[in-house]
Amino acid sequence: MHRDWGTFLATQREEKYFRDLLRFVEAERRAGPVHPPGDKVLAALELTPLDSVRVVILGQDPYHGPGQANGLAFSVNPGTAVPPSLRNIHRELHDDTGLPVPGHGDLTPWARRGVLLLNTTLTVREGRAGSHHGRGWERLTDAVIALLDGRDEPTVFVLWGAHARAKKVLVTNTAHSVIESAHPSPLSARNGFFGSRPFSRANTFLAAAGREGVDWSLQSPGTA
Helix, strand or coil: CCCCHHHHHHHHCCHHHHHHHHHHHHHHHCCEEEEEHHHCCCCHHHHCHHCCCCEEEEECCCCCCCCCCCCCCEECCCCCCCCCHHHHHHHHHHHCCCCCCCCCCCCHHHHHHHEEEEECCCCCCCCCCCCCCCCHHHHHHHHHHHHHHHHCCCCCCEHHHHHHHHHHCCCCCCCCCCECCCCCCCCCHHHHCCCCCCCHHHHHHHHHCCCEEEEECCCCCCCC
């Protein structure tokens, strides 16, 4: 864990809500499958050091199917079928930037290039979407957003769908930019996600703010 995230998490671990949350997740794992695996729950923070964050893409909770969730919002492990929402993200990536549509769903390269792929809830019971909402993860991830908002380094917050867009109130620093649209789900992508150009818009803002843009290419899974 990067030092700055480690300091942040050490502070959170002193809070009662966090201890209660860990007990809840442990009990859930004893009762049945929970995703992602324990060593991947904090993958977003482990792969994207605090001082490298340029873009935050906010999701809701992990994929709840077997073998899908890898701790990064919207991402799946190499070799796993690409979920419908991620297929739509790939399509918008191609339409926006001209990059080829990836043949995989692993977004680890983005995480290693300063894109924090953060779900607001970090665990889920298998087959039960939203089952760990309201148990404490939101307090932790809201604190992550607030910490990033408090920095002066210009950062882009990408909010897809109503759940993510509700977090806009946490971004109060005018140094940052918020890009919001409908969710990439097949149920809503045609209501404003397609054509929203979040990738080029993020890089345009970063360049204007004097920060390096993100290399959004995903040709090879897991590579930086």
